[in-house]
Every structure is written in C-alpha cells, then in structure tokens.
Amino acid sequence: MQGRLEGKVVIVTGAGNGIGAETARRFAAEGAAVVAADLDESAARVVAGEIAAAGRRAVACHVDIREPRLIEAMLAFARETFGPLDVLINNAGLGAQKHFLETPPETLRTMLDVNLVGTFLCAQAGAREMAQRRRGRIVNFASHSGLLGSSGRAAYAAAKGGIIAMTRVMAVDLAEYGITVNAIAPGPIDVPRSRRQHNEERRTAWQRAVPLGRYGEPREVAAAALFLASDEASYVTGQTLAVDGGFTAAGLRVKQL
Numbered sequence: 342m343q344g345r346l347e348g349k350v351v352i353v354t355g356a357g358n359g360i361g362a363e364t365a366r367r368f369a370a371e372g373a374a375v376v377a378a379d380l381d382e383s384a385a386r387v388v389a390g391e392i393a394a395a396g397r398r399a400v401a402c403h404v405d406i407r408e409p410r411l412i413e414a415m416l417a418f419a420r421e422t423f424g425p426l427d428v429l430i431n432n433a434g435l436g437a438q439k440h441f442l443e444t445p446p447e448t449l450r451t452m453l454d455v456n457l458v459g460t461f462l463c464a465q466a467g468a469r470e471m472a473q474r475r476r477g478r479i480v481n482f483a484s485h486s487g488l489l490g491s492s493g494r495a496a497y498a499a500a501k502g503g504i505i506a507m508t509r510v511m512a513v514d515l516a517e518y519g520i521t522v523n524a525i526a527p528g529p530i531d532v533p534r535s536r537r538q539h540n541e542e543r544r545t546a547w548q549r550a551v552p553l554g555r556y557g558e559p560r561e562v563a564a565a566a567l568f569l570a571s572d573e574a575s576y577v578t579g580q581t582l583a584v585d586g587g588f589t590a591a592g593l594r595v596k597q598l
Contacts, residue, residue, distance in 0.1 A: 343372060346428070346567070349374070349570075352375075353368065356375075357382075358388075360482070360530060360532060374424075382401055407459050429471075438497075439493050439495075457503040468515055475519040476518075479520060483508070483525065487526060489588075525566060527583075529585075550588055
C-alpha cells in the first residue's frame with residue numbers, strides 16, 4: 342500500500358528536533374524522500390539516520406534560513422539528491438519569552454529575522470522552483486501567539502502573526518502556479534523547547550486554558566502538516582490550522598452552568 346506522499350520530495354526545516362523531527366519521520370513513513378534541514382546539522386543527521394534505518398529515504402542538510410545563499414544550496418542539494426521539490430515545510434524558528442516592557446529591540450529584530458524573514462526567504466525560493474512545474478505545497482509554521490495575546494510574547498507574536506498574514510498573500514499570489522500555501526498554529530506542544538522554557542506556573546496555566554487539558558504531542562502536529570501537504574488538501578489554501586487542543590476556540594469555561 343502506497344503512502345500519501347509516495348514519490349514526493351520534501352524539505353523540512355528545523356528538522357533536528359521537536360515538531361520538525363517528527364514531521365520528517367511521518368512524511369518519510371508516508372513515502373516521501375525527505376531532506377531534514379537544520380542549523381544544527383548534527384541533530385538533522387541523527388533524524389535522517391533514524392529514518393534511513395527504518396528503510397525510508399532521508400538525508401540531512403545544514404541551513405541557516407536567514408541566508409539566501411544557504412537556502413539556495415539546500416534546494417540544490419534536495420534537487421540533486423532526490424529530484425525537484427514538491428513540498429516545503431517551513432518549521433524552523435526561535436521562541437522568546439519576555440514582558441513587553443522588558444523586551445529589548447534586539448529580541449524583536451531576532452524574532453522577525455529568523456521566524457518571519459527566514460520563512461519568507463525559504464518560501465520564495467521554494468515557490469520559484471515549484472512554479473516551474475506548476476504544482477507544490479508550502480506549509481508555514483505560525484503559532485497560537487499569532488492569533489491571541491499570550492503573556493510575554495510581543496516579539497514572538499509579531500513574527501508569527503506576520504507569518505499568518507503572509508501565508509494568505511502567498512496563497513493568492515501562488516494559486517496561478519498550482520501551489521497551495523497554508524499555515525499551522527500549534528498550541529502548547531510537549532517538545533524540548535517548551536520543557537526548558539515553561540515553568541510550573543505556565544504549565545499549570547496551559548493545562549487549565551486548553552479545553553483538552555493537556556499539552557499536544559509532536560505527532561499530532563505532524564499529522565496536520567501531512568494533511569496540508571497531501572493531495573487530500575488540494576482545495577485548501579490560505580488557511581491557518583490551529584493545532585491547539587481548542588485553546589484559540591475557548592472562551593469562558595465553567596462547570597456549574
């Protein structure tokens with residue numbers, strides 16, 4: 342039985358850990374040839390090695406998504422190794438947690454440079470290649486912080502909200518080339534970064550605020566990315582899919598109505 346991405350060439354940025362690593366594994370299991378790209382090439386090599394050990398196709402690649410030269414090298418590497426690009430997963434990014442009054446301009450610039458500009462550069466380079474074949478899928482990673490105001494997220498939210506807005510415009514501009522562009526906005530996901538950055542108060546607050554009452558798992562986000570990258574989502578474009586346990590849908594919640 343063939344997988345949903347059989348024969349597709351996929352690049353996943355930020356594939357060295359967390360959601361990116363799980364997305365790379367899931368896509369490979371569905372038949373894709375995966376380029377696991379990351380700033381930390383050694384981490385990407387571990388993920389690609391796991392995929393290869395399972396009998397699937399994957400290679401690792403170093404990339405700094407702030408550098409157009411390295412992005413072009415990543416695309417050339419994917420093309421030379423597996424063939425023309427079919428799917429681009431723009432997952433790479435950084436987080437920041439600081440009260441608005443204490444957020445230095447440097448933090449804002451870093452969040453915009455990595456998360457927003459980096460996504461823009463990767464998507465533009467990938468779309469130019471896809472446009473030649475008049476087909477393709479781009480999935481950008483935003484965040485619940487781009488949809489709602491969460492404490493200490495001014496700089497991060499500015500970048501992720503920009504990704505959501507940019508995704509809509511990209512979808513419109515690239516539709517004529519048969520390219521769909523969508524975004525995923527994860528809520529709290531149990532990954533190494535959240536384990537490091539979320540203190541006990543924040544974890545308790547998340548469990549209380551999320552209707553499903555728990556952190557999500559990377560595999561649940563990867564499943565959403567798989568849908569948007571597959572032929573099943575052929576008429577879905579310009580959308581932001583929140584994978585957040587109901588967080589962005591929730592209002593006042595009481596048990597005694």
